Amino acid sequence: MSARSKPTWRRAWLWMAGSIAVVTALAVLGLFIPSSKSTSAQMSPGGECPRVIIHQFDNAWGFGSEFGIFLRAAAISAALKAPVLANSTKWIYGDLHHFFRPRELSDFPCVLPQDVAYLATGEPRPEGVLNLFHQPFNTKNWGTAARVDIHRDMGQLGTMDRLVREASINTTLTAALKEKEHWYSIDTTRMTLPYGESVQPELYESFLQQVQALDQMWRPTPIMQAQIDRLARRIELPPDSYQKSTGRRPVVILQIRLGDKWSEQTDVLGAGTHMKYDDLEAYYEAARLALTRLYDSNITPSPRTFPMPPRQSKGTRETRTSHRAYPPIISRQLEEAITKRANGQPVPKAEERKRPLLVIMSAEANVLQKIHDLDVKATGMYGGEAGGVFDVVQSPSYEFTADEETEFIKIFGKINAKVYRPTNEDSGPLEIVTGTSSETATASPSASPSLTKRWTQSQLYSASEGLRLALSRQLIAELTVYSRMADAFVGSGNSNLGRMALIIGGVEASIGYGATADLKDTRPITLARRQIGGRIRSIDVPFYPTAYRSAIFG
Incomplete structure (x- = not known):
C-alpha cells in the first residue's frame, strides 16, 4: 500500500464509523423515521400501533357511499399496515356508535394509541392527550405517517382502488x-x-x-x-x-x-x-x-x-x-x-x-x-x-x-x-x-x-x-x-x-x-x-x- 493511499483508507474508515455512530444516536433518541417497508413500522401483537388510519366521514354523502369507503379501507388494513378507524361524529346519518356496539379491541392486531382509541370504543376523547398531526391520505409521506386521514377525494378514492386491486384482485383473472x-x-x-x-x-x-x-x-x-x-x-x-x-x-x-x-x-x-x-x-x-x-x-x-x-x-x-x-x-x-x-x-x-x-x-x-x-x-x-x-x-x-x-x-x-x-x-x-x-x-x-x-x-x-x-x-x-x-x-x-x-x-x-x-x-x-x-x-x-x-x- 502506498503512502498516498493510506490516508484515503483511514478517512473512509473514519467516515463509516462516524455514520454508524450518528444513526445509532438517532435511533436511541427515537428520531429515526422508518420507511413503509421497515419492520419497526409494522403492527405487532401486544405493542402500540405505530400507525393508524382514520376515515373522516363526509357529512354530505350517503349511507352506503361513506360506509363503503370505510369498509374498503378496513378490509385491506393488513396491506395498509395500520388499523382503520372511523370518525363519524359529524356525519348527517349520525355517529356509528348510536347504532353499533364498540369495536372489540381484540379485533385489532396492536394496541390503539390513546389519542385515537376513543374512535373505536365510543368513549369521550381523554383530556390532556397530545393530538398528533394527521397526514392526508395519498399525499407525500402518507405511507410512513403516524396518523393518516382518509377523506372523500377523487385522488384518494383512486389510490384506494389501486390498493384494493393490488391486495385482493388477480388482474390475470379480471382480464x-x-x-x-x-x-x-x-x-x-x-x-x-x-x-x-x-x-x-x-x-x-x-x-x-x-x-x-x-x-x-x-x-x-x-x-x-x-x-x-x-x-x-x-x-x-x-x-x-x-x-x-x-x-x-x-x-x-x-x-x-x-x-x-x-x-x-x-x-x-x-x-x-x-x-x-x-x-x-x-x-x-x-x-x-x-x-x-x-x-x-x-x-x-x-x-x-x-x-x-x-x-x-x-x-x-x-x-x-x-x-x-x-x-x-x-x-x-x-x-x-x-x-x-x-x-x-x-x-x-x-x-x-x-x-x-x-x-x-x-x-x-x-x-x-x-x-x-x-x-x-x-x-x-x-x-x-x-x-x-x-x-x-x-x-x-x-x-x-x-x-x-x-x-x-x-x-x-x-x-x-x-x-x-x-x-x-x-x-x-x-x-x-x-x-x-x-x-x-x-x-x-x-x-x-x-x-x-x-x-x-x-x-x-x-x-x-x-x-x-x-x-x-x-x-x-x-x-x-x-x-x-x-x-x-x-x-x-x-x-x-x-x-x-x-x-x-x-x-x-x-x-x-x-x-x-x-x-x-x-x-x-x-x-x-x-x-x-x-x-x-x-x-x-x-x-x-x-x-x-x-x-x-x-
Missing part, C-alpha cells in the same frame, strides 16, 4: 372477465344478470375480505337489535325461526335504486346486461323468479324450502315450479281461500291475504304503485280470483316518538303508513296494498298506494338530530332484516346499498347455498351451488370492491 363481459355486451338478448353472477369468482377474495371486515363492525347495540327484531316480526320473520318455512308465507325483498342512475347506464352495459336502469318490469319478473326458486328444493335446500301448495280445485290452473319460467306460485293459505270462495264459503280477509309478501325497498316516486300494477296483471293466472301474486308493501319500519312523528309530517308531509312507537313490541293491525285503496288486516305489514315515496337524503338536512337518527335506524334495520333474514332479495349491484346487501348477507346468501369461505373448495357440488346462486341476487351489475367498477381491471 379474462373483461373479455367475457365484452362479448356479453354484444348479446342484446342478455337483459339481466343471471343467478350465480352477483359475486363473480374473479372477485371472491375481495368480497370475502369485505364480509369479514363488516362482521367486526355490523354489531347492533341492544336498542338497535330490538328494532331489527320488531321489523322482522312485522314482516312475519320472527328472528328465532325466520329460516323455517312451515306456517308462514315467503318473504321477497325488491330493492330498487333509480334516482341519478341514468348517468351510470354505461356501468350496466359494461357488465354485459342490457336492461334499462328504470325497467320496473324486469325488477318485478326477477321477484317472481326469486319466489319460484323458494319452492324448488334442488335450488333452495331445507329448511328454507317452502312446501308446495296442494293441487288446486277443478277449473283452476295447476301450479308448476320450473325455475326457468314464472309460474303462479301461491301459498297454502291462499289456495284454501280460493277453494272456499269457489264453493261459496266466506273467506276472512286475514286468511285471504296470505299471498307471498313482496317488500319494496326504494325511495323512488310511485314505484310501489307501479310494482303493484304489474302484479295485478298476474290476476288472470287465477281466473280473475286472486288479484295478484304478491301482497306488495313498502316501508313497514317507521318508528318515531310523538315529537319525531310531528316533525316528520312537517318536513316530509303526511305519513300514509303505520307508525310505531319504539317501545311497542306488538305489530298490531297494519295497512297493506289492495288495488287503489288501503284496507286494514291483522298481522300484515304497512303500506298504502298513496305512499308514493320515502324520505330522501337531501331532505335530512332539514331534520333534527333525533329524527335523523330515527331514520338512520330504520335504514339499518331494513338492511339487516332484508339481507340476513328474508327468503329472497333482488336488488341493484349498481347501487351502494345493493352491494352492501350482498356483503351484509354474507358468503352463502350471495354466492350460493352451501358456499363457504374456503376459496380453494372446487368440489363439483360447490361449483354447482355457486352457479345456481344464493338468496341475494343483483339484477344488473355484479359486486365490485372498489369505488368505481372500472378500477377492478386496472
Whole structure:
C-alpha cells in the first residue's frame, strides 16, 4: 500500500464509523423515521400501533357511499399496515356508535394509541392527550405517517382502488372477465344478470375480505337489535325461526335504486346486461323468479324450502315450479281461500291475504304503485280470483316518538303508513296494498298506494338530530332484516346499498347455498351451488370492491 493511499483508507474508515455512530444516536433518541417497508413500522401483537388510519366521514354523502369507503379501507388494513378507524361524529346519518356496539379491541392486531382509541370504543376523547398531526391520505409521506386521514377525494378514492386491486384482485383473472363481459355486451338478448353472477369468482377474495371486515363492525347495540327484531316480526320473520318455512308465507325483498342512475347506464352495459336502469318490469319478473326458486328444493335446500301448495280445485290452473319460467306460485293459505270462495264459503280477509309478501325497498316516486300494477296483471293466472301474486308493501319500519312523528309530517308531509312507537313490541293491525285503496288486516305489514315515496337524503338536512337518527335506524334495520333474514332479495349491484346487501348477507346468501369461505373448495357440488346462486341476487351489475367498477381491471 502506498503512502498516498493510506490516508484515503483511514478517512473512509473514519467516515463509516462516524455514520454508524450518528444513526445509532438517532435511533436511541427515537428520531429515526422508518420507511413503509421497515419492520419497526409494522403492527405487532401486544405493542402500540405505530400507525393508524382514520376515515373522516363526509357529512354530505350517503349511507352506503361513506360506509363503503370505510369498509374498503378496513378490509385491506393488513396491506395498509395500520388499523382503520372511523370518525363519524359529524356525519348527517349520525355517529356509528348510536347504532353499533364498540369495536372489540381484540379485533385489532396492536394496541390503539390513546389519542385515537376513543374512535373505536365510543368513549369521550381523554383530556390532556397530545393530538398528533394527521397526514392526508395519498399525499407525500402518507405511507410512513403516524396518523393518516382518509377523506372523500377523487385522488384518494383512486389510490384506494389501486390498493384494493393490488391486495385482493388477480388482474390475470379480471382480464379474462373483461373479455367475457365484452362479448356479453354484444348479446342484446342478455337483459339481466343471471343467478350465480352477483359475486363473480374473479372477485371472491375481495368480497370475502369485505364480509369479514363488516362482521367486526355490523354489531347492533341492544336498542338497535330490538328494532331489527320488531321489523322482522312485522314482516312475519320472527328472528328465532325466520329460516323455517312451515306456517308462514315467503318473504321477497325488491330493492330498487333509480334516482341519478341514468348517468351510470354505461356501468350496466359494461357488465354485459342490457336492461334499462328504470325497467320496473324486469325488477318485478326477477321477484317472481326469486319466489319460484323458494319452492324448488334442488335450488333452495331445507329448511328454507317452502312446501308446495296442494293441487288446486277443478277449473283452476295447476301450479308448476320450473325455475326457468314464472309460474303462479301461491301459498297454502291462499289456495284454501280460493277453494272456499269457489264453493261459496266466506273467506276472512286475514286468511285471504296470505299471498307471498313482496317488500319494496326504494325511495323512488310511485314505484310501489307501479310494482303493484304489474302484479295485478298476474290476476288472470287465477281466473280473475286472486288479484295478484304478491301482497306488495313498502316501508313497514317507521318508528318515531310523538315529537319525531310531528316533525316528520312537517318536513316530509303526511305519513300514509303505520307508525310505531319504539317501545311497542306488538305489530298490531297494519295497512297493506289492495288495488287503489288501503284496507286494514291483522298481522300484515304497512303500506298504502298513496305512499308514493320515502324520505330522501337531501331532505335530512332539514331534520333534527333525533329524527335523523330515527331514520338512520330504520335504514339499518331494513338492511339487516332484508339481507340476513328474508327468503329472497333482488336488488341493484349498481347501487351502494345493493352491494352492501350482498356483503351484509354474507358468503352463502350471495354466492350460493352451501358456499363457504374456503376459496380453494372446487368440489363439483360447490361449483354447482355457486352457479345456481344464493338468496341475494343483483339484477344488473355484479359486486365490485372498489369505488368505481372500472378500477377492478386496472
